Amino acid sequence: RLSADQELLGRRIHDHFPAADADRFLGYVRQAIATGRAIEGVECALRLGRLDDAVQDLESALAIARRRRRQRWEFAQAMLAIHLLNHERSEAADRENREVHLHEHMRWHPDFARQVVRRAEGAGWVDHIADDRLQLTAQGRARALEMIGS
Numbered sequence: 001r002l003s004a005d006q007e008l009l010g011r012r013i014h015d016h017f018p019a020a021d022a023d024r025f026l027g028y029v030r031q032a033i034a035t036g037r038a039i040e041g042v043e044c045a046l047r048l049g050r051l052d053d054a055v056q057d058l059e060s061a062l063a064i065a066r067r068r069r070r071q072r073w074e075f076a077q078a079m080l081a082i083h084l085l086n087h088e089r090s091e092a093a094d095r096e097n098r099e100v101h102l103h104e105h106m107r108w109h110p111d112f113a114r115q116v117v118r119r120a121e122g123a124g125w126v127d128h129i130a131d132d133r134l135q136l137t138a139q140g141r142a143r144a145l146e147m148i149g150s
Contacts, residue, residue, distance in 0.1 A: 076119075081126070081147070083096070084136045085144040085145070094131075097135065098134065099113060102116070124137055125139055
C-alpha cells in the first residue's frame with residue numbers, strides 16, 4: 001500500500017475530483033495566492049504558510065472522494081443484484097438478465113455496465129451462464145434480499 005504522499009506524488013487534483021469541483025477548488029487556491037489570505041467559508045481553503053493544514057485538508061478531501069467512488073460502485077452492484085433478483089424467475093429474464101441489456105434498462109453506459117458486472121463477479125454475487133446471461137449466486141441473492149428487506 002502506498003503512503004498518502006506517494007499516492008499524491010505526480011497527481012493533479014483533476015485526477016481525483018470531477019472537473020467542475022477541481023476547477024472550483026483551483027479557483028479558491030488561485031484567489032488565496034493572489035490575496036495572501038485564506039478564503040472564508042471554503043471547506044478546503046488553503047492557509048498560506050500552514051502547508052501541513054493544507055495537506056491534511058487535501059488528504060481529507062481525497063479520502064471523501066475515494067469513499068464516494070467506492071460507494072458508487074457498491075450501489076451499482078447492489079442495483080445489479082436487485083435487478084437480477086427482480087427478473088430471476090420472470091418471463092423476461094432471458095432478455096433482462098444480459099449484460100448487453102443493462103445499459104438500456106439501467107441507463108448505464110455499456111463500459112460502466114461491464115465494469116459493474118466484473119466487480120459483482122469478483123465479489124461473488126454474479127455468474128455468467130449460457131448465452132451471456134447473468135445469474136445471481138447464492139451470495140448475491142442473499143445480499144439482494146437483504147438490501148430490499150426481505
